[in-house]
Amino acid sequence: MSSALSWRSDGVPIDPATSPRQASIRNISPAVLNLQRLHEQNRQLLQKKDVASVPDLAAAQTKGTPRLLLMGQRRSGKSSISSVVFHKLPPSETLFLESTARVQKDSLNSFMDVQIWDFPGQIELFENPNITFDIDAIFGEIGALIWVIDAQDDYLESVARLNNTILHIQRSYPHINIEVFIHKVDGLSDDYKLDIQRDITIRIQDELSDQGIENAPVNFHLTSIYNHSIFEAFSKVIQKLIPRLGQLEAMLTNLCRTCRFEKAYLFDVNTKIYIATDSTPEDMASYEICSDYVDVVIDFTEVYGSWPRTQQWRDRLEQEPWQQPLEDQVACEWAESGMVLSDAQRPIMLREVDRFLALVAIMKEGSYDKMPQINMNVDVVVKGLTEFFDITKPKEAKALAASSTGPASGKGSTRGQLARS
Numbered sequence: 347m348s349s350a351l352s353w354r355s356d357g358v359p360i361d362p363a364t365s366p367r368q369a370s371i372r373n374i375s376p377a378v379l380n381l382q383r384l385h386e387q388n389r390q391l392l393q394k395k396d397v398a399s400v401p402d403l404a405a406a407q408t409k410g411t412p413r414l415l416l417m418g419q420r421r422s423g424k425s426s427i428s429s430v431v432f433h434k435l436p437p438s439e440t441l442f443l444e445s446t447a448r449v450q451k452d453s454l455n456s457f458m459d460v461q462i463w464d465f466p467g468q469i470e471l472f473e474n475p476n477i478t479f480d481i482d483a484i485f486g487e488i489g490a491l492i493w494v495i496d497a498q499d500d501y502l503e504s505v506a507r508l509n510n511t512i513l514h515i516q517r518s519y520p521h522i523n524i525e526v527f528i529h530k531v532d533g534l535s536d537d538y539k540l541d542i543q544r545d546i547t548i549r550i551q552d553e554l555s556d557q558g559i560e561n562a563p564v565n566f567h568l569t570s571i572y573n574h575s576i577f578e579a580f581s582k583v584i585q586k587l588i589p590r591l592g593q594l595e596a597m598l599t600n601l602c603r604t605c606r607f608e609k610a611y612l613f614d615v616n617t618k619i620y621i622a623t624d625s626t627p628e629d630m631a632s633y634e635i636c637s638d639y640v641d642v643v644i645d646f647t648e649v650y651g652s653w654p655r656t657q658q659w660r661d662r663l664e665q666e667p668w669q670q671p672l673e674d675q676v677a678c679e680w681a682e683s684g685m686v687l688s689d690a691q692r693p694i695m696l697r698e699v700d701r702f703l704a705l706v707a708i709m710k711e712g713s714y715d716k717m718p719q720i721n722m723n724v725d726v727v728v729k730g731l732t733e734f735f736d737i738t739k740p741k742e743a744k745a746l747a748a749s750s751t752g753p754a755s756g757k758g759s760t761r762g763q764l765a766r767s
């Protein structure tokens with residue numbers, strides 16, 4: 347029997363004489379059967395792939411680890427942000443990043459562990475006709491939802507999707523911080539940036555209040571990977587995850603007051619995110635200088651840091667005229683570095699707190715004369731900071747840190763990232 351094949355909308359070939367359900371096996375040719383089998387195999391494979399991306403999420407979820415979700419339209423810049431901030435990818439190289447097809451999971455193992463999930467732009471979590479996502483596995487332990495909006499593109503659809511997402515998650519997870527990154531603002535004039543920010547804010551607030559949601563925790567940041575704004579924005583996002591941040595800030599404020607520092611930052615050296623600063627007003631220029639300084643010190647250490655110090659070298663330094671163990675000759679047991687900025691003769695100092703954190707401060711002009719007192723004060727604050735993170739770190743993290751700080755790694759910079767100068 348020969349009959350022309352027609353196709354169902356989902357691609358299954360059907361016998362025109364009968365509907366597939368009614369068709370008896372006898373009426374279907376082996377070729378059709380084979381096609382049907384292949385189609386079914388493909389369909390099951392696709393379904394598995396889609397579903398795998400979500401239960402897989404659930405499986406990978408580490409209990410108690412805060413999670414940052416990067417969401418937004420395709421090509422809005424999510425993967426670029428993640429690569430630049432967490433993998434030190436030079437911004438110009440993001441031009442070659444491919445579109446994300448599956449959820450990309452990263453983790454920041456630093457002073458605190460954070461997971462970063464980069465969602466493909468096309469993924470529709472709510473009201474998806476094909477897949478039902480396990481929303482609790484995604485939003486259950488979330489630290490913040492970062493919604494990236496491309497400011498150089500038409501943003502109306504992105505804002506509409508963001509509104510829809512907020513409306514869905516607000517009911518079950520009202521405490522999730524929603525951080526809107528109005529991204530790619532490089533090249534836009536200051537006035538235009540502010541106009542866009544105002545417009546997006548109004549569109550979101552109006553929609554939420556129309557739906558009866560007031561005071562949703564939505565924050566806005568103007569960002570670009572081509573300057574420090576993306577690090578600054580991430581700093582603000584991460585700071586909200588730190589328990590008792592106020593105490594850290596108080597320590598830095600006191601240090602600034604006693605040592606007459608202009609500004610002090612506590613940096614995560616891996617990412618250049620600052621996790622705390624003193625209470626003086628935000629100052630982007632100071633942040634940029636300190637952040638660049640961390641970069642310089644790390645680069646310098648990467649080039650020269652593994653310099654093998656022989657016992658002979660050590661013996662020579664410990665003999666006359668110093669006559670002291672090397673550890674007692676340096677200003678502190680930990681890594682430190684300092685230089686004087688050329689602009690206003692302001693010294694800048696960096697002191698390692700532990701293998702992840704560094705204290706960086708800009709001093710006032712003329713502070714160099716008072717270095718002994720400053721060093722004493724900084725010592726005390728560094729000790730306080732170490733204790734702070736010892737207390738706030740989860741137990742497992744502490745055990746891990748202890749095991750990785752073996753005798754071979756040395757007492758100070760176990761990461762070997764920062765220079766001892």
Ligand SMILES: Nc1nc2c(ncn2[C@@H]2O[C@H](COP(=O)(O)OP(=O)(O)OP(=O)(O)O)[C@@H](O)[C@H]2O)c(=O)[nH]1
Binds near residue numbers: 422437
């Ligand atoms: N001008 C400018 N371009 C940026 C910025 N951030 C990212 N881009 C560019 O935007 C393009 C898309 O970036 P991606 O990071 O791949 O975007 P995505 O949101 O991850 O895209 P999907 O994976 O498709 O969801 C790339 O060409 C980046 O170079 C930025 O701050 N400014």
